[in-house]
Amino acid sequence: MDDELKGLSLYEQKCILINREMDSNGMGxxxxxxxxxxxxGYFIDLLWAQAFGLVLGPLEQELGFPASQxxxxxxxxxxxxTAGAFTWGVLVDIIGRxxxxxxxxxxxxxxxxxxxxCDSYTxxxxxxxxxxFGIGGNIPIDTTICLEFLPQNRRFLLVLLSLFQPIGVVICSVIAYGFIPSYSCSPNFVEPNPAPSCKNVPAGTPCCTRESNMGWRYLMFTLGAITLFIFFLRFVVFRFQESPKFLVYRGQDEKAVQVLQHIAKYNKRESALTLDDFFTLRVEPGVHSTAGMLGSGDQQKHLSILGKVKLEFxxxxxxxxxxxxxxxTILVWLTYIMDFWGFTLAGGYLPRIIAAKNVEISRGLKYTYRSYVYIYLPGIVGVLLGGAMYKFPAFGRKWTMVISSALMGVSIFLFSAANSEASNIGLNVMEYFFQSMFNAVLYxxxxxxxxxxxxxxxxxxAAFWGRLFGIVAPQIAQNLLPSTTEPTADDYAKVLYLAGGITLGCVVTTALLPIRMLNRQSM
Structure with a gap:
């Protein structure tokens, strides 16, 4: 028996053979x-998350709901x-990738x-x-798929998937800059005495109508069209093949080999792996695996219904x-909870906070929306730096997360205390730079x-727990804001203190993570 396969379960041996075949493909x-x-998938994740922060002002002005809501x-x-992360995360291991x-x-x-x-807040x-619900499944699914098709020596590209997130944020900000300042009610939501919502005043009173406030709607339609185009690329232009590792642990060895042969053909090469290579594998006496009978081929397929249910559990x-x-598992869950809590508040409220601060220093709506582009563009560099550190497994992955989460939390606190043209942009650049680095390595x-x-x-x-606490965070945050008056920059500072404090919890959980990897190869 091959020395690398000794002491492994049948499923793990098959994974090693699949990894070798993927390594032979290289980055084809x-x-x-x-x-x-x-x-x-990463791109649309933050494309949409950013959008809701950017439309909050004009939406609130038109639909007439108070800041406390x-x-x-x-x-x-x-x-x-949250529902999407849990549902799709579980389904991807049941129905396939x-x-x-x-x-x-x-x-x-x-x-x-x-x-x-939409014409009402409800x-x-x-x-x-x-x-x-649709967006929530993207990152868990995309990281799973990408890992299972990449060569072992190119796994750092998993981190670089996060490059698409700041690109999504920047593109969303650019589109918003083109639409919202030009197609918002006048006076707009950052100007003195903004036009009231037509829902809150008697008929005939000058107010913020749908027709005069189409900017946020144009943004939604544009982002929806972009997302539909990405679906077209995934479903029509490129025909995705099921993951060989999924097929193997479902007992479908023959289909797994067919997929590997298809990939090799797509890459204009011949596959070296055959079904006979799987048939010749043997498990040494005394070898036990937490995977049980998963990956045992025909033996697994012929289990009774009760046997298959037990195998699932x-x-x-x-x-x-x-x-x-x-x-x-527990440390990963805690890290996601605190990370998502922090950046949910930051992403949801920072656009309004910047707008409120810019009013105090006499900066208009166009300046505010242009600032978002400057703030989020350096996030691309943060991802690249995280990818570079990923190449040092003994140090880079763990301590990059520790340091970047610490600096992310600190920058939020600093932003809450300062208010100038330079600090409003510079400290937000710092926060998003380290947020991008941290999430790139974590994902x-x-x-x-x-x-x-x-x-x-x-x-x-893991994403489910993070998203779940992302629900709690804004509910707590909105109770820190006044319900009868327009919040000021000082009111929003309370939200920043909450976000920064929770984010610093990631420093503790990532510092406690074991440096040791599960395996030298992904199984």
Whole structure:
């Protein structure tokens, strides 16, 4: 027996053979296509998250809800993201990567386009939640898929998927800059005595009408069209093949080999792996695996229904199969909770906070929306730096997360205390730079820690906990704002203190993470 296969279960041996075949492909045309299309999933994740912060001002002015209810938008979106992260994260390990890869994008596009047609705050919140349901599955699914198709020596590209997030934020900000300042009510929501909502004044009173406030709707329609185009690329232009590791742990060895041969052909080479290579594998006496019978081929397919149900529950127990896995799983959950809490508040309220601060230093709406582009563009550099540090497994991944989360929290506190043209842009650049670096490493690191049978579930549940606390965060934050008057920059500082304090919790949880990796190879 090959020395590398000794002491491994049947499933783990098959994963090693699949990894070797993927390594032989290198970064071929198929791998680059997968990486790009998964990157688009990251792209729409923050494209939409940024949008809701940018439309909050004109939406509040037109639909007439008070600032104390402004957190409901972030809550609705987070509720959809939470349900989506859990549902798609679990389903991707049951129905496969292929369907989830495409359906999440289609749902996001459909409801995203519908947002532009909403005429009441209630309908906007409902459609926002459904849009979030589609978007919520993107990152858990895309990291899972990308890891399973990349060569082992190119796993740092998982981190670089996060490049698409700041690009999504910047593009959303550019589109908003083009639409919202030019197509908003006058006086707009940052000017003295803004036009009141037509829902809050008697008929015939000058107010903020739908026709005079189309900017935010144009933004929603444009983002929906972009998301629909990405679905077209995924479903029509490129035909995604099911993950060989998913097929193997589902006992479909023959289909797994066919997929590997398809990938090799797409890359204009011959596959070296055959079904006979799987048939010749043997498990040494005394070898036990937390995967049980997963990946045992025909033996697994011929289990009774009860046997298959028991096998499914045994698969979920892999998250807590050993003391080390339990420790890892809990720390990952806590890290996601505090990270999502912090950046949900930052993403949802920073646009309004910057607008409020700019009013105090006599800066207009166009200046404010142009500032968003300057703030978010350096996030691309943060991701690249995180990717560079990822190449040093013993130090880079863990301590990059520790340092970047600390600086992210500190920058939020500093921003709350300062108010000048330079500080409003500079400190936000700092916050988003380190947020991008931290999330890039976290999202790339997480799927590597869990084997394929629970990889999607593990990433999905981690995102679920984060999204769940992303619902709680704005509800607490909006209670810190006045309900009868327009919030000032000082009022919003309370929200920043909350976001910064929770974010600093990530320093503790990431410092406690074990440096040791689950395996030298992803299983």
């Amino acid at each position: 045309r198929y791998q680059w296509s997968i990486w790009l299309l998964c990157g688009f 402004s957190g409901n938008i972030s809550t609705a979106f987070s509720a959809g993201l 292929q369907w989830a890869f495409n359906l999440t994008c289609l749902i996001s596009a459909s409801f995203g386009l519908g947002l532009g047609g 309908s906007f919140l409902v459609v926002t939640a459904f849009c979030g 045994k698969r979920y127990r892999m998250l807590f199969a050993t003391r080390w896995m339990s420790y890892l 790339g690191w997480t799927p590597e820690q869990f084997p394929a049978p629970i990889r999607g579930t593990a990433c999905g549940i």
